[in-house]
Amino acid sequence: MKVRHWVSWFCVVVVSSLALVAAMVADDPPATEAERAYEIKETMLCPVCDGQNVLESNAPVASAIRAQVDQLVSEGRSDAEIRAWMARQYGKDVNATPPRTGIASLVWVIPVFVAIASAALMISVFRKWRVGRGAEVSDDDLEIVASLREQS
């Protein structure tokens, strides 16, 4: 590569890294009560409307849950406490996020395991292919080469 390329690449890498750092810094974590309540409502399913979350649903029970979340957040309860409270009130399946304990944790673990296993499998196949490629000179090949040499 020419020097010009190296310089260009250097600029691209620097600009990208700065942009990503700036993006990370600008992203403040949810701090206010309203933001916290919003996030909880967004990840809580309305018990009667099949898959919609309580933030989006206009069913009466959803607006009741919204009010309860606001109430609990203003009382200073933690996210986990609020979620547990809701699960007791409306059943475990109001939480859109599956729990990370017990048998439910498998839903988090299995994909990671499968991802690692399949990536490892692919790498091993690659290596086998490359090793196999190195030792492909058979006796037949040697004979052909030998006969050609004799002819010349």
Next chain:
Amino acid sequence: MFVRGPGSCVVIALLGTFGIAIGFIGALGGAMTLISALALKREARHRRAIAWIFLMAGGCLLAVLAMEIGLLRDDFSMQYVASNSTRSTPVLYKIATLWGALEGSLLLWAFVLSGYVTAVAISFRRQIQDRLVAWALLTILVVCIFFFGLLVGPADPFGTLSIAPLDGDGLNPLLRNHPLMAIHPVMLYLGYVGFTVPFGFAVAALVTGRLGEGWLVLTRIWTLIAWVSLTVGILLGAWWSYEVLGWGGYWAWDPVENASFLPWLTGTAFIHSVLVQERRGMLRVWNLSLLLTTFALTIFGTFLTRSGVIDSVHEFSASSLGPLLLGFFGFILVVSVALVGWRGDELRSPGSIDSPLSREGAFLANNLLFTLFAFIVLLGTVFPLIVEAINDDQLAVGRPYFDRMLLPIGIALLLVMGIAPVLTWRSTAAQTIGTRALMPAATGATVMVLALIFGAQGLGPVLGIGLGGFVVGSSVRHLFLAVRRNGWAGITGRSGGGMVAHIGVALLAFGFIASTSFSEEGEFQLRPGDRGSVAGHEITFVEVIDEMDGPNRVVRARVNVEGRGVYAPAITQYPTFGRPIATPSVATSFVDDVYLSLIAIPEEGSDLVVIRVLVEPLVAWIWLGGLVIAGGTLLAMVPRRGRFSAFADEAETEEVGL
């Protein structure tokens, strides 16, 4: 209104039943003809199956017409019409009611399927003596037999009522208040059912042992038709839910959405990895398995959504067909695994992958990511069922799960999509990448800076947007070189059309990332003249209009969105449906959408309304991206000159350097 003699109604239902019976007989006859001809090795007799196929398609057409006549003439003696239509339903939705409920949607399935078989039979009529084509037709006919069998027995759409009600119950109002409902299911079915054709050819290739690349070339266009229809169908569904459901989202990871998404994911993996096989003769087992999986997933998805095992907004279609669909899925699975196992040795590919840093290496990475993606979607969808079966525990796997697990894969896919076009086949020198990837990388960096200037924040979103820019850069570069070399023909064919489609995917990614990460919302209680403001958009509530539309009470709030005009989100109370249905109104632009919805029916006599305002940037880019993807796929279907042979792929020359 007039009273119709009881005879006419019965005639229509009878006509429908007759049509389905003809369809069933046609499918059965065609399959028997092919089986006997194949068993006796009488190739000349294959042709006779075509007549059976025409008979089947004719019967199905008759049934569809009968149903449409019944729906349009308000024949409430037909049970399907009585439970799914009303006199007051507008004509367009009466037509669309055909696919509004279970029996009708299966009829549509059979109709689309018989359309496909007929098209295959016609386009392969000259090669019909070929055993491969005969086996493919036979396989598709077996699928036809299954679906016509459902219509004959357990899901008969033409049941009649001895006493016809004066008016029908009508569909769920959500399904009859937007014209997209008339197109979305049809497109989706064209895609979903379309994968039966490549499935048929895959099975035929396995059975006949002709595992070269010939069958792939035969099915290429069919696969692309199915794929593009499914893509458009899914996006139309997303658009519909955005325009109708009133929460401002377009994708909820609902089981039915997932069911349509699963075959799309494996199908997408296939249309990519098949290029490796066409080019290098490799990945044969893998590609066949992907096709078999894709078809099996369409049946499994139908099982999930049509058996009522899973709660969903699409629950209108729940039924007792579960065991039959599950059985058919099991049958397909067993046959597929057995066939691949039987021919496995002959499927060993002659080539090998020389370097991970090559075009085929990128395709493999693509496949790994897409199958992992599909696996996670499948796991998340069925996991609540598994847990419930094991310890009777109710739990939900919702959007936070899918977002957390799938966004990293989406980011990785964008990276692969950007890097693949700059790689060469076999292996790529670092220097080549350094030269070719520079412009795309610079585009990505520029797009990130622009995104920051426009207010984007957060590592994930900005990285995703930057990678989208990288994809656009490398696709445009590829297209530019192709056009310089081949003229405008350069944007056609696999690589040209593919690159156009990739630009569409990048646009879609921009829209998706911006609208999910940077939306702002506000809820306002307003009286006429009151104002509110969200994300720099001033809205003024003008007036409320409360009126009756036939039997339905419709409340509209006229709201002025500054610079965009007056919009009127509405909320409707249908007498036959419990809770009121809100119809949002969206002020769209290519910068952002102002999404207005009425929260509740205002109290009688009050002019106070509650309006939810959602400002979502770049949503329109999602639909635009879908359009570009569809256009790119159509371009990819254009055959390149002089490339008619199955093995002439080497004609596709690779650009050298930049």
